[in-house]
Amino acid sequence: MKIVIDISLAVGNRAGIGNYSYNLAKQLAKIDKKNKYTFFPFFCYIYHPDFKNIPLDFSNPNCKLKYKYLPKEWIDYLWKESIIPKNDIIGDCDILHSTSFCVPENIKSKLAVTIYDVSFVTHPQFHQEANIQHCYNGTKKAVEKADVIIAISEHTKNDLIKYFNCPPEKIKVTYLGYDQKIFRVIKEKNKIQNILKKYNIKKSFIFNLGTIEPRKNIKGLIKAYSLLDNKTQNQHDLVIAGGKGWLNSEIYSLIKETNLEEKIKFLGYVDENDLPYLYNVAKCFVYPSFYEGFGLPPLEALACACPVISSNISSLPEVVGNAGLLIDPNDNQQISEAIKNVLINTSLRENLKKKALLQAKKFSWELCAQETLSIYNQLLT
16 A cells, blocks of 8 residues: 655644654554555645654655645645645555645545544634634545544544534544653653753642643633642642643733732643653643543653543543543632642552553554554555
């Protein structure tokens, strides 16, 4: 088979889609020596110079990276204009795997499309209009034109059926994974101290990671933290990592209103190699998101034996299982009480750490790649 995979978001400050496409490509190159792969960062407006140095395993002679620079207007026209065969652009292939809601017209190959979530339908208030239109149109086209849709959770599959009337038999579920070499229990105290010094973290902390946008419910987390007593706040800062997203001005205003500027720290984007040290030393990881297609940060925290407090809705119970405390993201008091309980109850914290490692073992990027390869094979049989 000749397989082309869009990895447009796999470089730079990778977030959810970028982590998925990068790790899928990395593992496919590792486990599959039979089929031929072309990894294609096609879209100029997210083209990044680092593509030339992307750390994929090109020791596999069947894998290659193909990139070209074209003006954005050309790319938009070439990709969206239905009369132009897309194989003239991407080359001859048996399967095109779209990973960024960009579904082409007039494709001669089999088409696989990964859909992560439909929060742009269920929670449009958390998105900018341009993003809603991009994701909605891409998902609608995927349902109409794709030979298979890969959903990253059962919850996403059910939402595709509910909101887009997608035939269930068209959807295959492959869970995401994590890098076991990076996200692990770390005992090197000197390295941990170096990371804490790097980010100017000087005392015990409650940790959160995610793009700073409304869907992640950072406001709810801040309100829950504000409900903790002064002694607990003085002992434990709230540390929030993640790149700036959108519609987040109210978050920073809330911190000023609650007089928590000295106790809440924003780290910005944190390099993936630094994250495990933060997970390892954090007292707990709190993820009160309103909606997730999967939820990689809670899985990474579990793999580092960090006690997890997570929302009890969307896909998150699939990821966390019984290895964390599940809370109602709309109930700030409940979130606050869960945090306090983990902080003061040593027995609970140790029990959650043990369960965390067992739960994390159920997921891996290698398994994700194996299941995706199986889907490719089914497409051509």
